[in-house]
Amino acid sequence: MIEFVLEARSGVAPYMQIIQQVRYAMRLGVLKEGDKLPPVKEVVAKIAINPNTVSKAYRELEYEGLVAARAGLGTFVTRTLGADSLPQYEPLRKNLERWMAEAVEAGLDDESIEALVISTLRSFSEARG
Amino acid sequence: MIWLAWRQSRAQVLTVAIVLLAFVIALLVTWGQVADVARDAGLAGCQGGACGAVSRAMFVQVAWVLYYAGTGVLLVLPVLLGTFWGAPMVARELETGTYRFIFSQSVRRDGWLLMKLSIGGGAAALCAGLVSLVLTWWAGPVDRAGGTRIEPLIFTARGLVPIGYAALAFVLGVLIGLVLRRTLVAMAVTLLAVVAVQVGVAVVLPTVLARPVTTISALAPNASFGLSVDHATGEAHVDIDGHVPDGWVLSATAVTSTGVDFHGKADPSCLPSPATPGVTGECLAWVRARHLSQKITYVPESEFWPLQWRGFGVLAVLALGLAGFALWWIRRRLT
Amino acid sequence: MTDALTAESLTKRYGRRTALSDCNLSVPAGHVVGLVGPNGAGKSTLLQLACGLLEPTAGRLEVLGVRPVSGSPRVGFVAQDTPVYPGMTVAEHLRLGAHVNPSWDAGFAERRIAQVGLDPTQKAGKLSGGQRAQLALTVAAAKRPDLLLLDEPLAALDPLARRAFLQGLMELTAEGGVSVVMSSHLVADLERVCDHVIVLAASRVRVAGEVDELIGSHHRLTGPRREPDELGHGWAVVEQSHTDAQSTLMVRSTAPIDDPTWKVARVDLEDVVLAYMSESAPHWVLEGQR
Numbered sequence: 001m002i003e004f005v006l007e008a009r010s011g012v013a014p015y016m017q018i019i020q021q022v023r024y025a026m027r028l029g030v031l032k033e034g035d036k037l038p039p040v041k042e043v044v045a046k047i048a049i050n051p052n053t054v055s056k057a058y059r060e061l062e063y064e065g066l067v068a069a070r071a072g073l074g075t076f077v078t079r080t081l082g083a084d085s086l087p088q089y090e091p092l093r094k095n096l097e098r099w100m101a102e103a104v105e106a107g108l109d110d111e112s113i114e115a116l117v118i119s120t121l122r123s124f125s126e127a128r129g
Numbered sequence: 130m131i132w133l134a135w136r137q138s139r140a141q142v143l144t145v146a147i148v149l150l151a152f153v154i155a156l157l158v159t160w161g162q163v164a165d166v167a168r169d170a171g172l173a174g175c176q177g178g179a180c181g182a183v184s185r186a187m188f189v190q191v192a193w194v195l196y197y198a199g200t201g202v203l204l205v206l207p208v209l210l211g212t213f214w215g216a217p218m219v220a221r222e223l224e225t226g227t228y229r230f231i232f233s234q235s236v237r238r239d240g241w242l243l244m245k246l247s248i249g250g251g252a253a254a255l256c257a258g259l260v261s262l263v264l265t266w267w268a269g270p271v272d273r274a275g276g277t278r279i280e281p282l283i284f285t286a287r288g289l290v291p292i293g294y295a296a297l298a299f300v301l302g303v304l305i306g307l308v309l310r311r312t313l314v315a316m317a318v319t320l321l322a323v324v325a326v327q328v329g330v331a332v333v334l335p336t337v338l339a340r341p342v343t344t345i346s347a348l349a350p351n352a353s354f355g356l357s358v359d360h361a362t363g364e365a366h367v368d369i370d371g372h373v374p375d376g377w378v379l380s381a382t383a384v385t386s387t388g389v390d391f392h393g394k395a396d397p398s399c400l401p402s403p404a405t406p407g408v409t410g411e412c413l414a415w416v417r418a419r420h421l422s423q424k425i426t427y428v429p430e431s432e433f434w435p436l437q438w439r440g441f442g443v444l445a446v447l448a449l450g451l452a453g454f455a456l457w458w459i460r461r462r463l464t
Numbered sequence: 465m466t467d468a469l470t471a472e473s474l475t476k477r478y479g480r481r482t483a484l485s486d487c488n489l490s491v492p493a494g495h496v497v498g499l500v501g502p503n504g505a506g507k508s509t510l511l512q513l514a515c516g517l518l519e520p521t522a523g524r525l526e527v528l529g530v531r532p533v534s535g536s537p538r539v540g541f542v543a544q545d546t547p548v549y550p551g552m553t554v555a556e557h558l559r560l561g562a563h564v565n566p567s568w569d570a571g572f573a574e575r576r577i578a579q580v581g582l583d584p585t586q587k588a589g590k591l592s593g594g595q596r597a598q599l600a601l602t603v604a605a606a607k608r609p610d611l612l613l614l615d616e617p618l619a620a621l622d623p624l625a626r627r628a629f630l631q632g633l634m635e636l637t638a639e640g641g642v643s644v645v646m647s648s649h650l651v652a653d654l655e656r657v658c659d660h661v662i663v664l665a666a667s668r669v670r671v672a673g674e675v676d677e678l679i680g681s682h683h684r685l686t687g688p689r690r691e692p693d694e695l696g697h698g699w700a701v702v703e704q705s706h707t708d709a710q711s712t713l714m715v716r717s718t719a720p721i722d723d724p725t726w727k728v729a730r731v732d733l734e735d736v737v738l739a740y741m742s743e744s745a746p747h748w749v750l751e752g753q754r
Contacts, residue, residue: 006656011730013679014656041638048630049656050496051638132563136556137549226547230600232534233515233541235565235607463517463534 001038002031006047014049018057026066026081037067037075130236134248141214142252149260152202156267159192163267196271199264203257203286204327207298210253211323215302216315218245219459223310228463238463239456246303246452250296257295261288279377279430281331288437293444294330298323300448304455330444338439339428341379347422356416364392367416369423375430384424391421466529468493468611468643469514473523476509483509485667486523491645491660493528493610496637498658498675499647500737505664507647508544511613514645515541528610537567540604544615546596550589554582557603565607573606580632594625598632605636612636614646618653630657655733663740670740675733682736685713685726703739714739 002025004018012020025031040054058075061067069075103113135142219242222228232238265272265287272278278287285291301322306315335341355368367383383391428436469491476484484506491497499507512518514527516534525531528538548557554577562568577584580598582591588599597617604612614633618626634657637644648654654661661678663670671678682702689711699721703714714731715721721728 044634048634050659052659229543230547235537236535
């Protein structure tokens with residue numbers, strides 16, 4: 001079962017972090033269709049956060065169609081992300097690899113590349129609104 | 130709730146109970162001795178002051194110590210109970226803050242206090258009662274012989290009155306602790322308050338609640354009396370040394386044949402002069418010629434048990450009154 | 465659902481000292497409410513008023529719809545420095561709870577004691593601060609109250625004990641049916657745990673509302689130096705600081721900030737709370753929208 005981690009000063013709301021971690025796990029294939037999400041009580045007993053936060057995150061995921069709550073049994077993943085959607089993004093991945101080669105030639109090391117990607121993504125997202 | 134009240138006070142109650150129980154056992158063990166001595170010395174059939182000397186001469190060291198120890202213990206017991214049981218009971222909870230723990234449980238404040246007062250007050254009364262009644266019975270022969278039971282000091286340590294004092298002192302301590310909210314201060318104030326109450330009640334009780342007896346008898350020829358003369362006015366006052374075999378004297382005055390207290394101008398022979406120190410023969414003759422009587426007001430020994438009941442009643446009512454006030458206070462405010 | 469706590473012009477004075485002054489609050493049930501403020505702000509006083517240990521000087525206070533009375537089975541209270549009876553063991557404390565609370569859940573209490581690793585035969589005076597806090601919380605929670613009031617429960621705890629306490633508390637709230645009001649002068653712990661917050665400073669309520677709503681409606685603006693009255697309508701300035709060239713403002717606004725000369729940044733709960741706790745904050749009361 002997936003275990004959540006909360007980053008206190010990340011600037012991202014706690015419930016959002018849970019949603020992101022579920023989506024990320026699904027993308028990586030750690031969570032597959034039919035897998036059970038940890039019950040709210042277990043989550044809050046491990047990371048001390050408000051149970052309403054977890055409920056809110058699970059509800060949001062349900063609204064997005066990624067999970068479904070089954071009365072009395074728990075919340076289960078209803079889709080599988082990642083593995084079968086990756087082939088569509090193959091051209092994007094190739095582009096990215098080419099860009100990375102350019103970055104390495106320009107003299108950037110791994111850390112600098114990562115920092116560049118993250119900061120560009122952030123400002124791009126903010127500009128997009 | 131009963132379990133809680135017991136659990137919190139069990140250390141103090143057990144300590145006092147064990148000490149007192151040891152004392153009572155000592156009394157019971159020596160009873161055989163006391164009974165034998167009383168029988169041999171003829172104390173059993175003895176009444177009045179005449180036996181006093183006999184009783185004193187006959188008692189063995191151990192019994193004598195127990196007699197004084199017992200009276201002392203009962204005199205001091207209310208002070209100890211009030212100061213060490215009563216005062217800390219609520220004051221400690223208020224001072225250490227544990228009242229915030231217990232009063233956030235589903236218990237009414239006054240219910241909690243009532244339980245504590247009942248358990249503590251009941252234990253205090255029981256301890257004092259057991260010691261007092263055993264001591265009263267044990268010291269019976271000596272008291273009867275000496276005729277001193279009705280005097281305030283012994284009276285306070287016999288019969289039912291110690292029970293009243295113990296309960297009152299305990300409740301007083303609890304109330305003082307509740308109001309002052311600091312343990313050590315409450316203990317000090319309780320100590321003073323209980324002593325004041327004991328002294329006050331012991332002195333006031335016989336004068337107010339007893340039915341004293343007044344006798345007027347002629348001044349015997351060889352009776353001892355004191356004569357004081359006021360130099361300025363020449364007024365004479367006769368001080369009667371009233372002594373009654375089995376009773377407690379409240380007042381003893383010299384009265385004239387009409388029953389009025391005697392004052393009068395002193396005979397010149399009674400005025401002191403450098404030549405004749407002390408009382409002259411002429412002065413004595415002058416006094417006798419006045420035909421004075423001695424009027425003695427005293428509380429007789431037969432009043433002992435009625436006065437005990439009345440005294441106990443007063444103390445019990447006071448204790449209940451203070452308890453009621455404490456219950457009202459805790460309902461109204463804590464800090 | 466009845467509010468957990470309602471206060472109207474609530475005032476409490478000790479002689480000449482005012483602990484709470486004209487407080488208005490409306491706290492919904494079913495939430496974990498953080499009561500934040502500097503030391504001496506009146507947090508302890510408010511909690512003790514809510515559990516009936518103190519009486520208000522003026523104004524009205526209702527807890528779960530009724531006037532607070534001490535010894536209510538529906539309200540549990542853990543006081544500051546978690547008082548317990550030092551001479552009694554852990555098991556005896558539970559026995560006390562069982563004897564005195566009609567709604568005592570003995571199974572729950574024993575499970576919790578075992579879960580937090582307390583030795584039932586250990587005297588409470590010998591417990592560490594964290595263990596005492598867990599014991600006090602267990603006793604308060606085992607009577608299954610509708611409202612739990614906690615007065616600075618984390619203050620004397622080390623980080624590990626704090627985490628353990630919060631984990632236990634959150635597990636309790638996850639079971640449902642209990643509202644929690646928890647006071648603290650440290651904000652950091654509260655953001656992850658509370659979904660409603662009340663800021664109390666200098667005996668007054670500065671702001672109260674749902675955490676998400678407060679974070680969403682407050683923004684930090686940075687831009688060239690200008691006076692606050694030059695701003696448009698719909699913004700309320702909570703905090704401001706200026707240098708020669710730059711102005712930094714914390715504003716409350718439900719409308720979007722259109723002015724491009726301002727750089728808008730997200731704030732977190734600590735920023736909002738600190739802004740309202742500072743001296744320069746305006747003295748009005750804001751009620752969060754539900």
